[in-house]
Amino acid sequence: MRLQYLLVVALALIAMCADASLPVVNPNVLLDRSDVETRRILRAEKTIGGEDNEERGAMSNFANKIAKLFKSKKVLPVESMTVAVAGVPEELTMLTKAMPSEAMNKIDKLVKGINGKSLDDVYTAHVMEKLPVGKAFAPEALPLYVRYSEEAAKKTDDLFGVKTLERELGLEKLVKYIELGLKSKDDLAFATAERLRVGLVSKFWKEKKIPTDMAISMKGGNTAVDKVNKDLVKKYLVQHNTAYTPVAV
Secondary structure, three states: OHHHHHHHHHHHHHHHHHHHHOOOOOHHHHHHHHHHHHHHHHHHHHHHHOOOOOOHHHHHHHHHHHHHHHHHOOOOOOOOEEOOOOOOOHHHOEEOOOOOHHHHHHHHHHHHHOOOOOHHHHHHHHHOOOHHHOOOOOOOOHHHHHHHHHHHHHHHOOHHHHHHHHHHHOHHHHHHHHHHHHHOOOHHHHHHHHHHHHHHHHHHHHOOOOHHHHHHHOOOOOOOOOHHHHHHHHHHHHHHHHHHOOOOO
16 A cells, blocks of 8 residues: 555656656747737838838728729820830830821821932921921921931931921920920820930930930920920930949949
């Protein structure tokens, strides 16, 4: 009997020692650590995202609002194309509107009838008389001239005929016509003006005109650059700094 009692006591002591050797785990500590890690992640996401909310519910509401916005408004695709000009950054030669096909059919027929003429002759015969009467962007005026200049440029290096127009009109008037076309709701006028602007800015770039002088040129005689040209002037500044500012070693 006494032997059995001693055996029971020994087993109890062994069990107590075994329990004492095991680490004590506090479940609250694990929860606290998990909460700390979660808060750290949320703070990091807030830093990266700027205005992101830490709570998932707020993010969900924001996502729902965005979804409703896209459902309620139809997003129209924006045309974008680049005129390839050797040595000129493509950021300066972007076009957002194609020449309207209906007008182009008429213009291409007219171009065939004047094939072989110089840009000066085309300007004199088709553009000069239209400018004073407010028909600069009639299909047979500047749009015809610009279209014809695309072929002529292969021989004269006068992209969209801007060198000839600057010589005939002067820089200020040329810029004013570009502004007029870019403000027009007529697709043909807008597309024509875009091409004239690409030709003019490409000319400035090849002349290595500094951004300050370029901006002055794009004022068109005004006290400030018109809002239709401000973005392009900024792009010119960025591209010029990238191309010509020495990189510190």
